[in-house]
Amino acid sequence: MRLTPQILPDREAIGEVVAEIILDRMSAKGDKPFLLGCPSGRTAVPVYDALAREAARGRDLSNLVIVMMDDYVVPDETGRYRVVDPDSSYSCLGFALRDILAPIAAASESSDTAAPSQVWTADPAAPEDYDARISAAGGIDLFLLASGDSDGHVAFNQPGTPRDAKTHIVTLGEATRRDNMATFPEFTHLDMVPGTGVTVGVDTIAWLSAEVVMILSGEHKREAFARITSAEAYEDDWPATIVTECRNPLLLVDRAAAAVPV
Numbered sequence: 001m002r003l004t005p006q007i008l009p010d011r012e013a014i015g016e017v018v019a020e021i022i023l024d025r026m027s028a029k030g031d032k033p034f035l036l037g038c039p040s041g042r043t044a045v046p047v048y049d050a051l052a053r054e055a056a057r058g059r060d061l062s063n064l065v066i067v068m069m070d071d072y073v074v075p076d077e078t079g080r081y082r083v084v085d086p087d088s089s090y091s092c093l094g095f096a097l098r099d100i101l102a103p104i105a106a107a108s109e110s111s112d113t114a115a116p117s118q119v120w121t122a123d124p125a126a127p128e129d130y131d132a133r134i135s136a137a138g139g140i141d142l143f144l145l146a147s148g149d150s151d152g153h154v155a156f157n158q159p160g161t162p163r164d165a166k167t168h169i170v171t172l173g174e175a176t177r178r179d180n181m182a183t184f185p186e187f188t189h190l191d192m193v194p195g196t197g198v199t200v201g202v203d204t205i206a207w208l209s210a211e212v213v214m215i216l217s218g219e220h221k222r223e224a225f226a227r228i229t230s231a232e233a234y235e236d237d238w239p240a241t242i243v244t245e246c247r248n249p250l251l252l253v254d255r256a257a258a259a260v261p262v
């Protein structure tokens, strides 16, 4: 299904709108856990900031479960993959703990509200278990999605990913590693960016999410904007087009990404 984008002034406005949607859906679930599928990276940061502001205002986010979409992995001494140390700045699990949960927890404490504490990440030694775990919990309530700038990766799904891909180990292509290098100043050379990851598959996203919100913000997302708004269905050379095949999709774009004059 071809998506009609909603264009908002900037990434902060997108953050506010998405946080409102999340709070609305959380209210509808009452006391049940709310599974939020999350990217690390730059795009969703204003959403996480807006959620922390809500927690500071006394909003109870303790039912929030952060379900990370991917992470970098390395082999251990026996050759089995494990996610990289969460203390490393590029760890997605570390990002979830430091940049999503900790600010919400601090804000919750300041307003005397209970804080969320659950972060899920795929076990690279048994990637397929992640889909089973998500499914057993009733699926992702809302999956936040972003697109790679130059190759359209979504989570770590690379160009050429088959439509039926579930959670899997992936060799990261140069374009994905270059895109992600931009996020971490200590990556001064491409060789420093890990070459392997574990990621939810495009089918994990489409099959296991009740709702998805794809965010495109900044000039560097113009190609993604063009590709996603012109797609009718999944195109494997731009995996972020999976959003066209998801249930209840919303495409939120800022003026810079849509090339609309301010």
Ligand SMILES: O=C(O)[C@H](O)[C@@H](O)[C@H](O)[C@H](O)COP(=O)(O)O
Binding pocket: 038, 039, 040, 041, 042, 043, 044, 069, 070, 092, 145, 146, 147, 148, 149, 153, 154, 155, 156, 179, 180, 183
């Ligand atoms: O960061 C992640 O968890 C994902 O691997 C990745 O798919 C990311 O969402 C895109 O690379 C966009 O990144 P930016 O939001 O930083 O542009």
